[in-house]
Amino acid sequence: MKTWLTAEITTSAFHARAQRFYYGWLRLRANRLAFAGFCILVGLCVVAILAPLLAPEGSNEQSLALRLRPPSREHWFGTDELGRDIFARIVWGARITIRISCLVAVIAAPIGLAVGTAAGYFGGWVDTVLMRLNDIFLSFPGLILALGFVAALGPGIGNAVIAIALTAWPPIARLARAETLTIRASDYIAAVRIQGAGPLRIILRHIVPMCVPSVVVRITLNMAGIILTAAGLGFLGLGAQPPTPEWGAMLSTGRQNMLGAWWLAAVPGLAILLTSLAFNLFGDGLRDVLDPRSE
């Protein structure tokens, strides 16, 4: 396996791709901080998947006799004002955090790619109009714009995701446009065009795939900010609604009792911090791995 992965001459496209992947993996491994971030994110996914096993009682099992208990052997992270186990809520909350980040990525990336590649490929007034729109969206700080949208749409996770996605696409579009501008001038695009391919086909089949790696890196780097924005909306009561165990919303309800029960505020905040730190570390490493200039 190892000789196959490090062979000097590749025998197939799959072989070559596997090798690139393997060397990228080695570079990621070599970057200790990035690898740590990667491990935290994998751990988060495992926790989210295994939630029914780790916390079989669910996130809303109340026992009012056990209100506001400090961390102990039975309740690792203590209990909240309704006697719910905070560990269980953090575990189930991991699912919500992952769902929010995936949904935002799935909505924002295609919008950004479509706008960016179209602006870059067509140029002219299409470019001017789309990039102006982009600049206008960029001229609000992310949280404020998201806040305005959720305020208008009404609170809730779904609307929070839409609002965050609306604020997350402009940097992607800008990046995709820059990539498209360099790709557009290359010979292979001219070749497909001579063969009669239309703009849609050229963009979808030949330009978009080339933009994907850098878009993935950008989304990963921006994910830290997206998670902080989602938590901030939850904290302001605009995101997930109680009793959903979303970490930001947990901070917001825990706030009332936090001066006597520090774990109510400390634990969910640490979970948010750890996740956003992991995305920052991993994103930095991923940029080094995927950036051809660093080779």
Next chain:
Amino acid sequence: MPSWIAGVAKGAASIVVTLLGLLAITFFMGRMLPIDPVISIVGEQADKATYDMVYHRLGLDKTLLTQFLLYMRDMLSGEFGEALFTGNKVSVDLARVFPATIELASFAIAIGIGVGVPLGILAAVYRGTALDHIARFVGLLGYSSPTFWLGLMGLIVFYAALGLVAGPGRIDVAYIDMFEPQTGLLLLDAAMQGEWEVFGNVFRHIVLPGSILGYASMAYISRMTRSFMLEQLGQEYIIAARVKGMSRWRVVRRHALRNILVQLVTVIALAYAFLLEGAVLTETVFAWPGFGRYLTSGLLAGDMNAVLACVLIIGLIFVGLNLLADLLYRLLDPRTR
């Protein structure tokens, strides 16, 4: 036509377009309300006549374009419409709450600059050493932490447990009547009137939220300072100066630092703009009677008018500070002329 006039004209045109865009976005936000704005004012029991009257007063019977033009008139006149939850014009409310935010943000930016710039320089000069790693990690933590959570933890540790700082709010009630607010910046007012006891109380209130906001901008400023500095230190003129026998710190101070000043100014302007975003959450945590808290109270009261006016204003300030950064860059850096 000289090229700089064309440049200015082009810049002005793009500002106008951006302004129109900001207005259009906030207008659009106001129109996508899932609830009927009339019912949210008059309630469901209102009769048809009342409903029609409010419907007419809100201008909903006009075409969308007329509504947008009216909205523009309200916004551009600087009054920003009426805040339903306070009953005042939004402009009047904002004049009252803005000094609190300015004071907080200025306190924070002072910390951001005072700590961030030296830290960034040290990290660049001692690149790769333990000092560099620590500085970068501290910065990364600042990037990754939710500021509102740092605020909550700060209150638990420094206020509730240690009693080192004062709790939420800007000033203790007992001190409010001891001096005349003039500028609205309480630290400045107290100092000018020689009320040092009041000054101490206000300081004990501002130090925690100010430091936490300052930490976030410090993370940004130190990171940028480090990368600007590294770029300069790699240049040949630095080596030349060193070869001529200049000491390391003299080279840093006299040559490298002077060359990154322009870039630093633009970064600081942007950091100040980002402070406004952080202030919305921090002010909520610390019950700080400023702009951010006004915005969140408007949100809780369901007052879209006030909320959208605030969103628009933050957008305007953001654009303004970006523009200022750009202008400063052109003004200070001879290479851009």
